[in-house]
Amino acid sequence: MTSITMEEESKLLIVxxxxxxxxxxxxxxSSAAHRLTLGPGLAPMDDDSITAVxxxxxxxxxxxxxxxxxxxxxxxxxxxxxxxxGVVTGKSAEHYKVDIGASQPxxxxxLAFEGATKRNKPNHNIGDLLYCRVSMANKDMExxxxxxxxTTGKADGFGELKGGFVIKISLGLAxxxxxxxxxxxxxxxxxxxxxxxxxxxxxVWVNSASAQHTILICNAIRNSEYxxxxxxxxxxxxxxxxx
Amino acid sequence: xxxxxxxxxxxEFLLAALKDGAxxxxxxxYDFRTLRLTFGAEYGAVxxxxxNTRVLAKVSCEVIRPYTDKPTEGFLMFxxxxxxxxxxxxxxxxxxxxxxxxxxxxxxAMRRSRALDTEGLCIVAGEKVWSIRVDIHFLDHDxxxxxxxCIAAITALLHFRRPDVTVVGEDVTIHTLExxxxxxxxxHHIPICTTFAFFxxxxxxxxxxxxxxxQVKEGDMTVTLNVHKxxxxxxxxxxxxxxxxxxxQCTKIAVVKVAEITAQIQAALEADAKKR
Numbered sequence: 001m002t003s004i005t006m007e008e009e010s011k012l013l014i015v016x017x018x019x020x021x022x023x024x025x026x027x028x029x030s031s032a033a034h035r036l037t038l039g040p041g042l043a044p045m046d047d048d049s050i051t052a053v054x055x056x057x058x059x060x061x062x063x064x065x066x067x068x069x070x071x072x073x074x075x076x077x078x079x080x081x082x083x084x085x086g087v088v089t090g091k092s093a094e095h096y097k098v099d100i101g102a103s104q105p106x107x108x109x110x111l112a113f114e115g116a117t118k119r120n121k122p123n124h125n126i127g128d129l130l131y132c133r134v135s136m137a138n139k140d141m142e143x144x145x146x147x148x149x150x151t152t153g154k155a156d157g158f159g160e161l162k163g164g165f166v167i168k169i170s171l172g173l174a175x176x177x178x179x180x181x182x183x184x185x186x187x188x189x190x191x192x193x194x195x196x197x198x199x200x201x202x203x204v205w206v207n208s209a210s211a212q213h214t215i216l217i218c219n220a221i222r223n224s225e226y227x228x229x230x231x232x233x234x235x236x237x238x239x240x241x242x243x
Numbered sequence: 244x245x246x247x248x249x250x251x252x253x254x255e256f257l258l259a260a261l262k263d264g265a266x267x268x269x270x271x272x273y274d275f276r277t278l279r280l281t282f283g284a285e286y287g288a289v290x291x292x293x294x295n296t297r298v299l300a301k302v303s304c305e306v307i308r309p310y311t312d313k314p315t316e317g318f319l320m321f322x323x324x325x326x327x328x329x330x331x332x333x334x335x336x337x338x339x340x341x342x343x344x345x346x347x348x349x350x351x352a353m354r355r356s357r358a359l360d361t362e363g364l365c366i367v368a369g370e371k372v373w374s375i376r377v378d379i380h381f382l383d384h385d386x387x388x389x390x391x392x393c394i395a396a397i398t399a400l401l402h403f404r405r406p407d408v409t410v411v412g413e414d415v416t417i418h419t420l421e422x423x424x425x426x427x428x429x430x431h432h433i434p435i436c437t438t439f440a441f442f443x444x445x446x447x448x449x450x451x452x453x454x455x456x457x458q459v460k461e462g463d464m465t466v467t468l469n470v471h472k473x474x475x476x477x478x479x480x481x482x483x484x485x486x487x488x489x490x491x492q493c494t495k496i497a498v499v500k501v502a503e504i505t506a507q508i509q510a511a512l513e514a515d516a517k518k519r
Binding site: 087089099125127128129161162163164165166205210211212214215216218219 | 247248249250251252253254255256259260263265267268269
């Protein structure tokens with residue numbers, strides 16, 4: 001267990017589980033707010049100090065004095081509000097059982113779709129790929145999903161994904177792909193038109209005009225995990241030239 | 244926890260891509276994945292990486308009493324246990340169908356083909372023989388466990404050195420590693436398995452299937468050959484029926500692959516021998 005002084009906060013700060021962050025140091029940064037918001041990877045301890053519980057990079061956002069740890073793992077833990085890609089593994093009268101890559105399958109209500117009523121239900125088969133939103137998740141129960149925006153009731157892109165191919169990647173890479181400025185996707189989009197859906201559970205669905213292109217895009221995404229911007233550019237160029 | 248079946252999208256995409264002439268990972272139909280051999284510090288420990296599939300083989304030996312009806316034959320035992328480390332579908336203690344097939348294939352390929360000379364393991368007839376044990380651990384399952392396990396097993400046996408033994412009359416001295424250099428086992432030939440998976444009503448054959456390809460396949464066949472073009476074992480358990488000319492074509496492809504892999508194994512062994 002080590003203590004971290006806050007002089008290092010301007011540099012890239014890597015924390016390991018068990019590292020203590022002095023609370024006074026964290027409050028210094030924002031004079032106006034007296035509140036502290038802890039995101040994933042940080043937990044308050046009994047003696048009023050804050051300990052990192054995941055390994056990763058400590059990040060800070062001055063808005064609302066938010067602190068969190070950006071970590072990476074492959075196994076997904078359901079969290080409310082996240083958009084994920086799931087595979088239907090079972091059907092019952094009230095729910096679909098959907099595999100989302102977590103330790104338990106999740107439940108998707110049969111009526112949790114846009115414009116669904118008891119008379120007019122969508123019919124999904126086992127093996128179908130769905131893009132859903134996690135409506136409820138806690139560690140004691142199976143997660144619950146829905147295929148619509150809860151406030152508007154519209155589909156908003158959720159629902160069945162037809163065709164294409166889906167690959168499994170790490171959760172950190174999936175979060176980076178959601179960044180609108182992501183380099184690999186921009187470079188690929190300059191050469192090949194494609195559509196894709198990113199699930200924060202580490203699944204990415206890609207669809208393009210031909211199977212060759214889809215395979216190329218999937219391999220490029222997988223390879224881009226540990227490459228920096230220059231290496232990304234040359235990787236995409238070499239893959240496109242081989243086509 | 245059984246592995247979830249692949250989604251319909253993945254299944255249809257893989258089959259459509261195969262019809263078009265492409266494999267998901269960009270390989271050609273008859274290409275093996277990159278084979279990497281890493282030797283441990285001790286003799287007889289080797290880790291094989293075939294793409295993402297990882298298998299570890301470890302050889303050990305001990306002196307025991309032979310069977311009374313076979314007084315001059317040593318023992319060769321293979322222990323293959325698929326643990327949940329390789330894949331969530333495997334459970335400790337419960338043997339799945341795949342596990343049974345893998346262990347049977349390795350026994351057939353290595354033991355029945357007499358790759359290892361068991362008579363050469365005799366020390367004193369009727370009293371002391373060497374018992375060689377090969378433990379195969381599956382670390383990661385990304386398809387084609389059989390080929391990886393076979394390469395690991397035979398490479399470990401080639402790499403292994405047993406203690407030297409001197410027999411003077413009834414007196415048997417087993418020299419320690421410090422007293423005398425250990426002695427390699429006498430291996431007659433190097434059997435290598437090549438697994439084919441069939442798709443498209445038997446029209447499309449591919450070599451070295453990945454995990455997804457194995458889940459979607461219609462049938463499979465494993466051909467075990469050595470460099471001298473001798474068939475050590477041929478296993479086709481269930482799956483779609485195949486024509487004779489397709490089977491012969493598979494063996495022709497396997498001959499080429501076996502030559503490449505045997506050359507790679509021997510190069511790796513030589514490089515390792517130089518390092519010691």
